[in-house]
Amino acid sequence: MGGAATTGPLVERLFRREYARLVARLARRLGAGRLELAEDAAQEALLRALRTWPFEGVPDRPAAWLAAVAERAAVDALRAVGRETELARAEDAPAPGGPVAAEEDRDADVLRLMLLCCHPRLPVESRLALVLKDVCGFGLGEVAAGLLARPEAVKRRLSRAHAILRGVDLDAAEPGDRAARLDSLLLALYLLFNEGYAASGDGEPVRVELVAEALRLARRVAADPACAGPRAEALTALFCLQAARLPARLDGEGVPLSLAEQDRARWDRALLAEGFARLERSLAGPEETRYHLEAAIAACHAGAPTYGATDWGRVLGLYDRLLAAHPSPVVRLNRCVPLAQVRGAATALGELERIDPTDAPPQLAATRAQLLWLAGRTAEAAPAFEAARAAERSPGRRRFLDRRLAACRAGTAPLDW
Numbered sequence: 001m002g003g004a005a006t007t008g009p010l011v012e013r014l015f016r017r018e019y020a021r022l023v024a025r026l027a028r029r030l031g032a033g034r035l036e037l038a039e040d041a042a043q044e045a046l047l048r049a050l051r052t053w054p055f056e057g058v059p060d061r062p063a064a065w066l067a068a069v070a071e072r073a074a075v076d077a078l079r080a081v082g083r084e085t086e087l088a089r090a091e092d093a094p095a096p097g098g099p100v101a102a103e104e105d106r107d108a109d110v111l112r113l114m115l116l117c118c119h120p121r122l123p124v125e126s127r128l129a130l131v132l133k134d135v136c137g138f139g140l141g142e143v144a145a146g147l148l149a150r151p152e153a154v155k156r157r158l159s160r161a162h163a164i165l166r167g168v169d170l171d172a173a174e175p176g177d178r179a180a181r182l183d184s185l186l187l188a189l190y191l192l193f194n195e196g197y198a199a200s201g202d203g204e205p206v207r208v209e210l211v212a213e214a215l216r217l218a219r220r221v222a223a224d225p226a227c228a229g230p231r232a233e234a235l236t237a238l239f240c241l242q243a244a245r246l247p248a249r250l251d252g253e254g255v256p257l258s259l260a261e262q263d264r265a266r267w268d269r270a271l272l273a274e275g276f277a278r279l280e281r282s283l284a285g286p287e288e289t290r291y292h293l294e295a296a297i298a299a300c301h302a303g304a305p306t307y308g309a310t311d312w313g314r315v316l317g318l319y320d321r322l323l324a325a326h327p328s329p330v331v332r333l334n335r336c337v338p339l340a341q342v343r344g345a346a347t348a349l350g351e352l353e354r355i356d357p358t359d360a361p362p363q364l365a366a367t368r369a370q371l372l373w374l375a376g377r378t379a380e381a382a383p384a385f386e387a388a389r390a391a392e393r394s395p396g397r398r399r400f401l402d403r404r405l406a407a408c409r410a411g412t413a414p415l416d417w
Helices: 009-030 032-056 062-080 084-090 103-117 124-135 140-147 151-165 175-180 182-197 208-223 230-243 269-282 290-303 312-325 329-343 345-352 364-374 378-391 395-409
Strands: none
Touching: 009 032, 009 062, 009 103, 009 124, 009 208, 032 062, 032 124, 032 151, 103 124, 103 182, 103 208, 124 140, 124 151, 124 182, 140 151, 140 182, 182 208, 182 230, 208 230, 230 269, 230 290, 269 290, 290 312, 312 329, 329 345, 329 364, 345 364, 364 378, 364 395, 378 395
16 A cells, blocks of 8 residues: 545545546446446445545556446446346456556547447437536536536436447447547537536636646547547547646636736646647538637737737637527627627626626626726726625635625726636
């Protein structure tokens, strides 16, 4: 055994990644019809680790330990119901601490699981819920937040998905079938990345481990011959260009910094270079997806040497195309930023009023307060910042709004986005 266990980002990253690998390994060995058993066995292994590692220390090979415990849990469950045929396939589980598959083989298992979760028999909502739960390691509440759904509804979707997959052959997918599932898979990774880049919960405003996992999985998808192509490259480019900002995205107190406030010298140059290269490769075909457009917007920001040098006209034009092809309240809200830069805050406020409050993104209140401040309507902006602050769950984002509110009340010139 290694040293005493710690409960922090390192353990969370390990558990989140290993959960997907455990489910993928067991699904391959037991078949798609036993996906729910694979999930239960993986959870049992992680719970056992949480119970024992704080007292006995983290094993020298934690991944192997988890794999062994998960397979033993699956074996015990199958034996309890007398499923001897299925038991035979899982009986050769390694001893705790024994060997596990090579890294590339384990990632191949995860890719197969991702494609299974996006099976065409499943409704789109169920595909996304399964990928977020089994591949991304999201809890039920996180899945619900990512899909803007109630936890009870997500639980029902997952139950129906398990029932549908009981008759599916995990190895039946042909390369063409893989490509057909790509949209759901890329969307799930997009949701994972967004949850990391701007976390929806009441914890830290940025969850770097989710960003890193989404980028790792996107690279894996883009490298697979059956999934590679402009869409996967565009999504991976978007992730690279956005993730490159993370070193400058929070200040020393964990408060988010706007683009105007960030020190661009701290942006990750290697990720920027990869993002630009992938964006260039994504332009090889005639297709223009939402990922192409969002990556192009991110490239406008990444390519500007300063905030003031941003080509806001091009950014607005890209948002116009994005809104026309993929209309949504989030796109309409985000478009207000370049709209204010190009045509003024008053015009952007008018656009903001077109968003249905019942379907509004959580950032609407803060965006409205910012636009009121930029428009010189300070008497309205201050209470708007107060309302946005009261509705905000993240302590870091509340402190960000506190600073804006204080500056607004002090009569300071409006801070930029």
